Amino acid sequence: MYDVIIIGAGMAGMTAAIYVARAGRKVLVLENKAHGGQIINSYKIENWPGDFGVSGPDLMEKIYNQMKDLGAEIKYEEAISLKEEGEKFLVKTDEAEYNCDAIIIATGTEPRKLDEERTKEVGDRPILYCATCDGALYKDKTVAVIGGGNSAKHEIEYLEKIVAKVYPVHFEDPIPEDVEAVFVAIGREPATSAFKDFVDLDENGYIVADESCKTSRNGVFVAGDCRTKNIRQLVTAAGDGAVAAETAIRYLGE
Ligand SMILES: Cc1cc2nc3c(=O)[nH]c(=O)nc-3n(C[C@H](O)[C@H](O)[C@H](O)COP(=O)(O)OP(=O)(O)OC[C@H]3O[C@@H](n4cnc5c(N)ncnc54)[C@H](O)[C@@H]3O)c2cc1C
Structure with a gap:
């Protein structure tokens, strides 16, 4: 008690x-x-x-x-x-x-989590919500960051120092096929x-x-x-x- x-x-x-x-x-x-x-x-x-x-x-x-x-x-x-x-x-x-x-x-x-439709589009690739926590796992690989605000900008800047390439993906844009993981920063x-x-x-x-x-x-x-x-x-x-x-x-x- x-x-x-x-x-x-x-x-x-x-x-x-x-x-x-x-x-x-x-x-x-x-x-x-x-x-x-x-x-x-x-x-x-x-x-x-x-x-x-x-x-x-x-x-x-x-x-x-x-x-x-x-x-x-x-x-x-x-x-x-x-x-x-x-x-x-x-x-x-x-x-x-x-x-x-x-x-x-x-x-x-x-x-905030990705909606169902976007999750389907990501398919089997990992969906991650924290570049500081998981960015190092994708050293020298290609990733995408979904989001258009300040938090997405912050995640992109952080990942650019670690991975080979970061694609910024705005809300309605398609996710490039060659990315190995998708980071989400939508608030x-x-x-x-x-x-x-x-x-x-x-x-x-x-x-x-x-x-x-x-x-x-x-x-x-x-x-x-x-x-x-x-x-x-x-x-x-x-x-x-x-x-x-x-x-x-x-x-x-x-
Ligand atoms: C990237 C980033 C940078 C920031 N920089 C600054 C800054 O420079 N200066 C500043 O003043 N503020 C900053 N902030 C904001 C600041 O972090 C928050 O305002 C503050 O941490 C809020 O504290 P909190 O205790 O209310 O919530 P939180 O820090 O979110 O803590 C809530 C805790 O509850 C736990 N929890 C949730 N649900 C349950 C459950 N059902 N059962 C048990 N546990 C649960 C969570 O795991 C978490 O540990 C930043 C935030 C982020 C994301």
């Missing part, structure tokens, strides 16, 4: 865990991939105050260690559903079930589908909440990029983590 379960170990979730642990509450963080969140694919951050030029992995490892030293527990499991049981909550993961008094959802965003979307019947989402899938980080359900809070907000950055995710945690701690005390 936990006081607070936090879903997602990115900037928002791990900051929330620091606050909850420092308040002497029992906290579990659930993470379905690697702790650190989306910023671990970025190698230079210039707007995190106090640590100019720090890399994403270095910054997030420091925050992870801080959270662990303060007593937060982490399990690498995917939260797949949430249920209210009286005044408590049941969090179901792909491996187990956990009870808690309050929940903070901090699941961030994930790359990001909130990772909230598991919670759509539990808390209110807006028309784009973001969890509805204002600066208090309270969701439509009492005892359930939201922090970071997965909530409705104007600016999605590390500092705003950290700010949300602090606010969601403090609001959850107050809720536990009521």
Whole structure:
């Protein structure tokens, strides 16, 4: 039994865990991939105050260690559903079930996937969503990048230093036949589908909440990029983590 379960170990979730642990509450963080969140694919951050030029992995490892030293527990499991049981909550993961008094959802965003038609066109070739993670596997080979915005530009620039040739492919263009892998950079979307019947989402899938980080359900809070907000950055995710945690701690005390 936990006081607070936090879903997602990115900037928002791990900051929330620091606050909850420092308040002497029992906290579990659930993470379905690697702790650190989306910023671990970025190698230079210039707007995190106090640590100019720090890399994403270095910054997030420091925050992870801080959270662990303060007593937060982490399990690498995917939260797949949430249920209210009286005044408590049941969090179901792909491996187990956990009870808690309050929940903070901090699941961030994930790359938008290719639609069915485009996936068919790619055929047996690998579809990849992160040049930093997978670009090195295609050293001296030919790849394509689908997308027309800044993230596609960033992926192309990164791949050009590694692979033999990169074809930029705009939304409606055909994918060249000679490419060995297709990288996709068509934006990001909130990772909230598991919670759509539990808390209110807006028309784009973001969890509805204002600066208090309270969701439509009492005892359930939201922090970071997965909530409705104007600016999605590390500092705003950290700010949300602090606010969601403090609001959850107050809720536990009521
Ligand atoms: C390439 C890139 C560069 C960026 N550069 C900057 C920058 O220089 N400065 C800046 O301020 N911001 C930058 N950003 C934005 C910044 O990374 C985000 O605003 C911030 O990381 C959001 O943190 P978060 O904790 O809300 O979400 P995330 O970092 O997305 O973390 C969410 C975590 O939840 C996990 N998760 C999702 N669903 C589940 C589930 N069902 N169960 C368990 N775990 C789950 C995910 O695996 C992830 O680890 C950049 C983003 C990208 C993609």
